[in-house]
Amino acid sequence: xxxxxxxxxxxxxxxxxxxxxxxxxxxxxxxxxxxxxxxxxxxxxxxxxxxxxxxxxxxxxxxxxxxxxxxxxxxxxxxxxxxxxxxxxxxxxxxxxxxxxxxxxxxxxxxxxxxxxxxxxxxxxxxxxxxxxxxxxxxxxxxxxxxxxxxxxxxxxxxxxxxxxxxxxxxxxxxxxxxxxxxxxxxxxxxxxxxxxxxxxxxxxxxxxxxxx
Numbered sequence: 001x002x003x004x005x006x007x008x009x010x011x012x013x014x015x016x017x018x019x020x021x022x023x024x025x026x027x028x029x030x031x032x033x034x035x036x037x038x039x040x041x042x043x044x045x046x047x048x049x050x051x052x053x054x055x056x057x058x059x060x061x062x063x064x065x066x067x068x069x070x071x072x073x074x075x076x077x078x079x080x081x082x083x084x085x086x087x088x089x090x091x092x093x094x095x096x097x098x099x100x101x102x103x104x105x106x107x108x109x110x111x112x113x114x115x116x117x118x119x120x121x122x123x124x125x126x127x128x129x130x131x132x133x134x135x136x137x138x139x140x141x142x143x144x145x146x147x148x149x150x151x152x153x154x155x156x157x158x159x160x161x162x163x164x165x166x167x168x169x170x171x172x173x174x175x176x177x178x179x180x181x182x183x184x185x186x187x188x189x190x191x192x193x194x195x196x197x198x199x200x201x202x203x204x205x206x207x208x209x210x211x212x213x
Contacts, residue, residue, distance in 0.1 A: 090150035152181030
């Protein structure tokens with residue numbers, strides 16, 4: 001435990017309490033049907049209607065509902081800022097988590113330092129040309145992003161036709177949100193998913209696609 005842990009836990013509890021109050025307010029209002037004719041239902045009302053799975057056949061838990069609401073708040077925050085802020089928000093968030101993870105895992109940071117020093121071989125600085133040879137750096141960033149993506153939910157995807165996924169019927173034109181936070185912590189895909197271990201990406205059949213760090 002560190003000094004920051006109680007602070008993070010306190011903020012998390014306050015945020016959870018806020019989301020619970022929003023959900024409860026809408027549930028109570030829905031039960032009493034306290035809607036004026038001119039008042040349209042909002043996003044929370046729509047989520048509550050489909051939460052039980054009567055329309056989709058795929059119910060989801062209260063925590064999933066709060067996760068969707070939290071992600072929506074994040075998207076709104078970014079949309080309310082300029083393009084530069086939106087582009088840099090994810091970058092510094094990823095860097096903060098990477099540094100935090102390294103500081104919490106002395107073995108990983110020692111290995112990282114030794115790899116960099118070995119690559120430098122007396123040079124005063126590391127250049128962009130050296131990045132392709134820094135496999136441990138790539139593994140460190142991938143492992144940090146696996147556990148702490150800046151945005152835990154991807155942008156909505158729309159199915160062009162009816163499809164059945166894991167026993168759930170998804171009608172055509174349905175928007176689906178991918179929970180990358182859950183994918184990164186899935187014990188079926190990762191050994192000890194809660195453990196920070198950059199070495200897991202060495203000789204692994206699981207990796208990112210596209211331009212790696």
